[in-house]
Amino acid sequence: MVKMLMYGIACMSVALIVAGVAVVQVEVRQAPPSANFERPSALAQPRMMKKNELFTQGSHAQDVVDVQQIWAAYGFYIDSGNGAGAASLYTEDGVIHHYWNDKGASYEPHGGIGSSKTPYGMDKGGACVVRGRKQIEQYFGGERQATPWPGWGHHTSPNSMVKVSDDGKTAVLTTAMVIASVTEKGDGRVTTGEYRVVFKKSPTDGWQIAEQNNFADRARGNNRCGENGPLNTK
Numbered sequence: 011m012v013k014m015l016m017y018g019i020a021c022m023s024v025a026l027i028v029a030g031v032a033v034v035q036v037e038v039r040q041a042p043p044s045a046n047f048e049r050p051s052a053l054a055q056p057r058m059m060k061k062n063e064l065f066t067q068g069s070h071a072q073d074v075v076d077v078q079q080i081w082a083a084y085g086f087y088i089d090s091g092n093g094a095g096a097a098s099l100y101t102e103d104g105v106i107h108h109y110w111n112d113k114g115a116s117y118e119p120h121g122g123i124g125s126s127k128t129p130y131g132m133d134k135g136g137a138c139v140v141r142g143r144k145q146i147e148q149y150f151g152g153e154r155q156a157t158p159w160p161g162w163g164h165h166t167s168p169n170s171m172v173k174v175s176d177d178g179k180t181a182v183l184t185t186a187m188v189i190a191s192v193t194e195k196g197d198g199r200v201t202t203g204e205y206r207v208v209f210k211k212s213p214t215d216g217w218q219i220a221e222q223n224n225f226a227d228r229a230r231g232n233n234r235c236g237e238n239g240p241l242n243t244k
Contacts (some may be wrong), residue, residue: 135231
């Protein structure tokens with residue numbers, strides 16, 4: 011009788027533990043995402059990070075330099091209207107997302123066709139998502155004539171930090187977005203924001219951009235892009 015009673019108590023304890031684990035799993039799966047931000051991947055999520063999560067120290071030094079060089083080439087190519095050059099920096103299935111950063115309260119797709127007012131009076135376009143090398147080449151090149159040297163707009167990325175995975179196969183670049191340009195009248199303009207970019211290392215082609223997320227401080231839109239890519243893709 012005592013053995014049967016002890017066996018029953020043990021079975022009930024195991025059942026309660028399993029049930030507790032199941033409840034925890036359901037709660038985690040049902041946790042709501044941040045408002046208005048369709049996260050492309052966990053690596054790209056804006057979140058509080060400790061320094062060992064944000065950047066690499068003491069190892070993978072060459073990988074850090076290589077990633078930063080790829081990103082520098084990105085700015086050079088797009089400022090030159092060189093769509094083919096820009097596309098060569100991405101994986102075959104590379105993707106670019108554009109978001110408007112509402113002071114960290116929400117991250118909303120923008121940069122494409124359509125228009126709506128923000129609480130600050132700015133006009134915000136609809137989603138602009140660019141997928142694959144063909145679309146990337148068209149987006150950064152399009153009707154523009156590629157030049158060997160950048161024009162009057164310059165994408166710069168101060169404060170760049172690179173976190174390389176322990177296995178050296180992926181890396182995440184976090185850096186400021188500062189776009190400085192000058193108008194035909196000589197007036198200077200500055201656009202600001204942040205980038206969170208995921209890189210993958212190919213055994214044959216080295217580091218490539220797999221997922222790029224642009225977080226602009228000022229909402230914008232244009233008539234060249236929609237949620238399915240450039241509108242004039244051939």
